[in-house]
Amino acid sequence: MVPPAHFTSYYGRPVLKAAPWTHDIPAYLFLGGLAAGSSLLAAGGDLTGRPVMRRTGRLAALTALTGSFVALVHDLGRPDRFYNMLRVAKPTSPMSVGTWVLSAYGPFAGVAAAGELPGFGWLRPLGRPAGLVAAAVAPAVASYTAVLLADTATPAWHEAHRELPFLFVGSAAAAAGGLQLALSPAAETGPAQRLAVAGAVLELAAEHRMEQSMGIAAETLHEGRAGQWMRTARALTTTGAVAGLGARRSRVLAILAGGALLAGSVCTRFGVFEAGQESARDPRFTVVPQRERLAARG
């Protein structure tokens, strides 16, 4: 459809309000994904006799989870009231659903990781069952954050609701696989390598599709700060995937791949976050698609 030649606004001011969220939130998106992917690899490593992968994955999951929790609470207007999230369980609120998903995931990921630490040996027998429960919940941890963003009036998030969950799980898999490539011995990292490369490919493909389907809001992924994040993300993720193919033959490539995939995942989260904020600030992304919708309805 031909976009209207011009659109009117009230002194160019936004129609919507951008989320009052700081960079805690994209950091949280990244860390949550890393934790989820790491729990999956840890459980697989445990079941298939890859002790270093198991240990690395469990500790990474706990570290990332702790970081994501700190970021989440820090972003609240009243951090001391965090527990109010636990007053209700609301399926219409992705943040409420996410709180309960994390409440189900956190303790198990924590127990599994604690068993790996000196002094907590008595928890080790619980490591496998706890790790398996954490791994079962992990995919929800990685994907719900896409709904968290999409369930808003923010044009670049809402219009991306079809692909965003795939982008985010791809990004989570790439980050967690990358971390294992960098930290675990080559003898154990076959599955991590495959997960990392597949995750990177999914991330790149989902992002490409998303841009086709989200209408003019896709412009925000190319311009300004969001554009820089997204271009950097693509370059890093592509580099990481290519280097990842050779990662089991060369330590240097393994570290390069891991670093690039982790950094690419960070950039993707910040890029998507910033694109949404920009799309809320510019009334064009609110008014023009709604006008087109009205025109199409006749």
Added chain:
Amino acid sequence: MTTNPAVDAGWADPPPRKGFFTDTSVCIGCKACEVACKEWNAVPDDGMNFLGSSYDNSGELGGSTWRHVKFIEQPPVDLGMPSTTLPGSEGTKTDFRWLMSSDVCKHCTHAACLDVCPTGALFRTEFGTVVVQEDVCNGCGYCVPACPFGVIDKRIGEGVKNEGLAQKCTLCYDRLQDGLTPACAKACPTESIQFGDLDELRERAAQRVDQLHGAGVPQARLYGEDPDDGVGGLGAFFLLLDEPEVYGLPPDPVVTTRDLPRMWKRAGLAAATLLAGAIAVFGAGS
């Protein structure tokens, strides 16, 4: 008549749904509503600003601006449209049109802010309005990007009351409980802001549009009165004299949670993909 959101929210036998009908055609831009709202609700100052946008110096609705009077100065443009002067009248069109409108929370039938609130701080009152409980809100800010009208916001300002919490118009919940008219409607000297039972306000508004059309104001239109729109109709709706976007209102607002089932389905699919992928990579050799 129409669905009562108070009943949907679980109130047994609530009073009739209350709302505002803001007839912008008689607004004179005196800002009595802004002042009355600040006074009654003890809403803190949010800046002495000169914004360079006509007489509008409060800028936008937000945590500390619950009524916001907008001023639009329209230069003369001849679009070749029918004249807006009364047929047969001597006077010519003024060369300039000033639109004024007092904006407020819409108290949506399907309120996205309320849907997404993870603490239950936002709730539906027995009057069908949407109110934040300031002792429950933890300032997560989720309601802010959820609102399709950019109404609710976290209150900012060092040390102000309820700093960091989401705040917006309560439709004077305290006054309603005592059978009083909200402060803004009470203070409005032209009855541009009308308060009452929503069903009755809708009838009154339809008559007013007919009257204006008859008087040669074809641009008069209602905004948000239709219970079949994307937000199920507004509890606070408007009579406008131009397109909604001229007033900074979205032309076709939709409650984001309408698409939520589809979003969860996609997220479920993505989660299954990740799980299947993680299993597959371990099955495929060393």
